[in-house]
Amino acid sequence: MAQSPNLETAVRGRGEHAPAPVGGAPVIRTQGLTKRFGQQLAVDGLDLTVPRGSVFGFLGPNGSGKTTTIRMLMGLIAPSAGVATVLGESMPQSAGRVLPRVGALIEGPALYGFLTGRDNLVRFDAADPTSDPRTRSARAAEALERVGLSAAAGKKARAYSLGMKQRLGLASALLRPRELLVLDEPTNGLDPQGMREIRALIREVAAEGTTVFLSSHLLDEIEQVCTHAAVMSKGRLVVQGTVAELAARAQGRLVVRTADTEQAAEVLKEHGVTAVQVLDGQVEGDPSGVASVGALDESLPELCAALIAAGVRVRGFGLERGTLEDAFVALTGEGFDVAG
Numbered sequence: 001m002a003q004s005p006n007l008e009t010a011v012r013g014r015g016e017h018a019p020a021p022v023g024g025a026p027v028i029r030t031q032g033l034t035k036r037f038g039q040q041l042a043v044d045g046l047d048l049t050v051p052r053g054s055v056f057g058f059l060g061p062n063g064s065g066k067t068t069t070i071r072m073l074m075g076l077i078a079p080s081a082g083v084a085t086v087l088g089e090s091m092p093q094s095a096g097r098v099l100p101r102v103g104a105l106i107e108g109p110a111l112y113g114f115l116t117g118r119d120n121l122v123r124f125d126a127a128d129p130t131s132d133p134r135t136r137s138a139r140a141a142e143a144l145e146r147v148g149l150s151a152a153a154g155k156k157a158r159a160y161s162l163g164m165k166q167r168l169g170l171a172s173a174l175l176r177p178r179e180l181l182v183l184d185e186p187t188n189g190l191d192p193q194g195m196r197e198i199r200a201l202i203r204e205v206a207a208e209g210t211t212v213f214l215s216s217h218l219l220d221e222i223e224q225v226c227t228h229a230a231v232m233s234k235g236r237l238v239v240q241g242t243v244a245e246l247a248a249r250a251q252g253r254l255v256v257r258t259a260d261t262e263q264a265a266e267v268l269k270e271h272g273v274t275a276v277q278v279l280d281g282q283v284e285g286d287p288s289g290v291a292s293v294g295a296l297d298e299s300l301p302e303l304c305a306a307l308i309a310a311g312v313r314v315r316g317f318g319l320e321r322g323t324l325e326d327a328f329v330a331l332t333g334e335g336f337d338v339a340g
């Protein structure tokens, strides 16, 4: 099996780097980054800013341009227009200097099935002209330990589960300390346990100060592991910011628990609640028409009082927090293919 460019990036280490401090100049910045494949505009004028020390989720449905962006960031393909800087240097021009400081796992790990996990890592390490052969096996052992594969180190990689292969790929990206880890759909195809393991590893790496940039089409994954996120749709950036900011854009749903559902629905509609749904024992609706996000807290008690004044026997009344999924749907008008 041929070695993919991602693992070349992962093993071309040069020099040891201490974990990066949080804050300071962005680790990734793009301006007007564009990629055209013939008639197809895969990435369209992307302005992205990834803060140092963040776990940055690059979110979008399949085909929205995530992989193409990552390939441009890693210097694997040239942009049609626009600029990208990674760790302060222009890509693809400075790839030789930048990539040794970056661990990357793009489109799954490329492994030799007939080699053991340990020997795969040793081979990756040997492909790095600057790595010291005397400390190679120690480095491989440490990386295997890191991803929880020490016990399976002597097994042939073809006997590994998909999750183990993915962890071995991560081990290859972590053979030496990195300032930036770039992961393209790192949990794709994994079972829930495999997903949990990879997410735990990502959190651990981030806690040591490495900036992590990961693409995903899973909203809950982004909510669970990321501090920041950017949302892509059809090659364009829809929004970027902290995950908390993005989720706050989703107003959430107003939920009223009552036996008097029809009556409650009428009162809610009169007060500007939209998309009112009558369910069994409760009424739900979108309260964004009642007041703006900041003013809603003050309007809710009035709305509750109005329900009671109309004779609705209110058993429960509250706002359910908006999720990133609500925000995505509100921002793009698209549904989201949430597959796990």
Ligand SMILES: Nc1ncnc2c1ncn2[C@@H]1O[C@H](COP(=O)(O)OP(=O)(O)OP(=O)(O)O)[C@@H](O)[C@H]1O
Binding pocket: 037, 040, 041, 042, 060, 061, 062, 063, 064, 065, 066, 067, 068, 069, 217
């Ligand atoms: N080498 C290529 N030649 C032609 N079109 C391409 C090429 N690479 C990507 N595209 C197109 O560009 C668009 C964006 O694809 P891209 O793979 O970047 O999306 P994505 O968000 O990463 O989706 P996925 O998760 O499915 O990989 C798609 O419509 C895809 O078909």
